[in-house]
Amino acid sequence: MNERNERIHGVACTFRKVSDVFHAAEKVRDAGWKNWDVHTPFPIHGMDQAMGLPRSPVPRLTLLGGVTGFITGCLLTWYMNSYDYPLIVGGKPYWSVIFPFPVIYECTILLAAFGTFFGQFIFNRLPRHNHPLFDLPNFARISDDTFMIVLEARDPHFHLDESRNFLQSLGGQEITVIRD
């Protein structure tokens, strides 16, 4: 089996209707697959549950960015206006959390946004321009109006013929083998 699958990325099949791919995804999930994906032109409502995906980890990096931004804002204003070059303005304290709050607030949002933006790329393993899926002849239709389930060869359930039959039993059309 290993020799046969060496250069195979997985098996793909297409669906024309949202409800078909949705119910097929539930069956793949129930069969215990781990390395597989559903490619769709738009996010389908409830597909995360249908695939059994855990909650996205992106918010962790948002929080990390936000906390870093808040601390950076505090340190920046304290160091510049109170420590390195203390300025007396209107007899006010050299540093308090009140007067530079707009600056701290904007730093918090800025770094939280960076955390979110780069978090999306990090957890999605992007950018990646050389994926085997791009070689599929019908890939352009997947971003247009067609849905596709891909079962990957690295999953322990994978066996070329069985997986092909499994996809057929789910009602998939155009079953293709994706080569690496």
Add this chain to the structure above:
Amino acid sequence: MAHAHDSSSERPAILDKVRPAELPRSPLILNNRGFHWITDKVCGIVEEETPLWWKIMFGVALFVASFTFIGLGYLVATGTGTWGLRSPVGWGWAIVNFVFWVGIGHAGTLISAILCLLRQKWRTSINRAAEAMTIFAVCCAGLFPLFHVGRVWFGWWLLPLPNQNGIWPQFRSPLEWDVFAVSTYFTVSTLFWYMGMIPDLGVIRDRATTWWRKAFYSLLAMGWRGGNRQWSNFEMAYLLLAGLSTPLVLSVHTIVSFDFAVSNVPGWHTTIFPPYFVAGAIFSGFAMVLTLMLPLRAIYRLHDVINQYHIDNMCKIILATGTMVGYAYATEFFIAAYSGNAFEKFAFVNRAFGQYAWAYWIMVSCNVITPQLFWFKKVRENHSLVWIICLFVNVGMWFERFVITVTSLANDYLPSSWGYYSPTIVDIFTFFGTFGFFSVLFLLFIRFLPLLPMAELKMVAPQADPHAH
């Protein structure tokens, strides 16, 4: 209720007999258009041969934009005195134009972020263009304070970077808060706009036929594959960016209003400024969205995705925020009268009846009276009229900033130092040119990037429901 049934946990029998009425919901995509139609429509705008109107408009826009750059070049060579700034009015058109353009930008963020959090699905067809408008408007806005510093090559002193003088920015100043607010706003809006566009750039990449087109869109699409594992992170990141942009947009215009409110000039030193500025920003921004989208809808025949329901909603938001702005004008007068402060009272009487009364009444008629026409369905359905009203709103909101900035400075505490401010031709050219600069950027956006968010439009189509059969 409970005594009528044997057990409270039992389902009341009446529920089987009455069927809840189906609430009519306006369809967001008319004529039952499918997914492929949406892809063809939006990609078609980018893929078709450059239309003649675009070339003509682009030429005109470039010509108009040159006014800004000639004006700024002259300013840098000569000094800020060429802007008609002299005692007592040290803040003239530059600040007016800055607040005007930043305000325009705010509707884009409102549509993309706040309406996203409120699950307003009608935002989908206009959000991409509105976000682009935000970014380009902030580009125009940023020019004015940057060149207002006079020696523009020292503009970087505003940033917290070590410089040869060994001094740092002064964080007690609202102007310094503005630097942080506007630059954060620009950055976060750009991230949000670009991230939302990645799946659509992937669509254009997949359809590309020439190698340079393939290379250009591949680079921008970052290798997006549309797997649900990617969508899951994408959707989460999109929601979080919406959640971050919402407090951001409110803070930006709040801080812009602090430029005025933190000073002690009569007519500026009021606590109503932050909410009043935010309402005004949304008001002017929606007017600008309609000003841009109505012609685009006609040119590209987008009637099925930007329908009367969308236009109605935007008109109603303009009506609501315009009325809020009118209410804020009235509140300012009331508080001035109630404050017992002679200078404050004078500032407001002077606004309405003093030397700038003409500007004040242009502002009131454009901002308070004109949008009231949107109460009428007939008006909202007449798109030429809607477009004209939106132009009035844009003019009115520019005058609002003019009235606030100039009347308070021209006639403050000491009558001996009063003056009358008029712009110079350099002021007028520089401001006029920003419309060209904005148009150049917006035309490039229309031509090279997906004008409507395809993935989001497909999401709101009835076929996208996995439980429909």
